[in-house]
Amino acid sequence: MNVLIIEDEKLTSQRLETLLHRYDPTIHVLAQLPSVTKTLHWFKENQYPKPDLLFLDIHLEDDLGFRIIEELKLTTPVIFTTAYNEYMLQAFKVNSIDYLLKPIDADELAAALEKFQLLWQNKPSQSVENNVSALLQFLEKSSSTTYKDRFMVTIGTKLRSIKTQDIAYFSFEDKITLLTTHEGLRLSVDYSLEKLAQLLDPHQFFRINRSFLVALSAIHTVHTYSGGKLKVDLEPAPRQEIFVSGDRITSFKEWMGK
Template sequence: MKVLIVEDEALIAEQLQRMLKDIAPQAEVLDVLHSVKNARRWFMQNAEPDLLFMDIQLSDGISFDLFNYFDIKCPIIFATAYDEYAIKAFKVNGIDYLLKPIDEEDLIRALGKFKALQKNQSISTEVLQTLANHPSQIGRMYKEKLIVQHRNASIPINLADVSLFYLDQVIFVVTNDGQKYIAEQNTLDEIEDILNPNEFFRAGRRQIINQNAVESYKGDASGKLYVKLRSSHVSEVEISREKAPVFKRWIDR
């Protein structure tokens, strides 16, 4: 989390940095700016931070003047000794309005709002990207049953009863009771296309898992995840470091 602080009182800026270090150690303070002029120069030369802490009355003017020059999109937590600007603050991406001296509980609450907003934005971005890549999924109905092969016969099974699809020369379908069948489809892409993405997750090139079948998961030092399913012929399902954050948001909806 990259943070920018716009504050002309050095003691307040130092206090805020100490509190952030204790409350949100993952926060990286990019810079502390003491005036509107310095802030204008910074935004001309740098990309927006993830989160902006901003005083309102600075040594050379009102920080709202920045919005006359820049279309600032990042969330802003205002910190000021005055409450007269509260309404205006929430018109320019303000997510909270803290009165000085900053109270630790108020700061924790404000950061909680930021984290919730960040999580919702990430999920929304993934959904929009999915729809952009697969526009046919908009408003579509997903299958509830699947035809599989078992003892030279075709039988229907409920997708709600499936814990895992995995590829091993052919596509196997494993149900919650531990039964294993062969899917009629030839590729996992074909399987994925008929599944509800809220219920099933493409763990990698060879596996798709059902959310209701996840018993637990753990990570390692590389950032990979290892998912244990309640009933499966596969002991663990590995999820790459790149897909691990997506899986965590998917399982925690």
């Protein structure tokens, strides 16, 4: 079976390929692609072999994963991967499209693959393309209230799921994005701060400058200086003093007052 993984979280993509090979060593992963643009290019350049099954993330680097199905008029069966909550998942159930909740569980993956083999291998998909428009409409209406609620990170040789509510802030240091928990644990994540700002609830997280995206719950004190300059004390304390960028001061004050 030929599989295509379309996922912008590198750790998730790698874990998925590992679990697929553990389930069936003969499964061939044609590619791991992080964006709509790169996926469209891949299909243009790679006509054969065609994938028998897609694993498709909802939010990719540059757009919604559903756009790929729209653009290519795909009828290839899809298993969606998502980090969203139950009311969002209900949309997939209603439309009879399978999904995996991140972090991906081996048993749930096996069940999804067995469902694929039972329902799809003996007949072409008739419902995927027809359901995409409805799913897009639902997602666009719901996206303003649906945000990432956990992150999968690597600690040594282990994978761990970190709840968003346990994160104090994200920082960009030495070309690496780090998350810092309220307990002071610092872990690297495979996201840019720009991407994180899209995925997180803007009522709870604010990009105060080019290097820090902070949770409201992590702000201990805000100091004012002459000229309107703002310094932010965070808990746990970062390794340097943190100031709000001048062009963000007004919006930061509005955010703090909500």
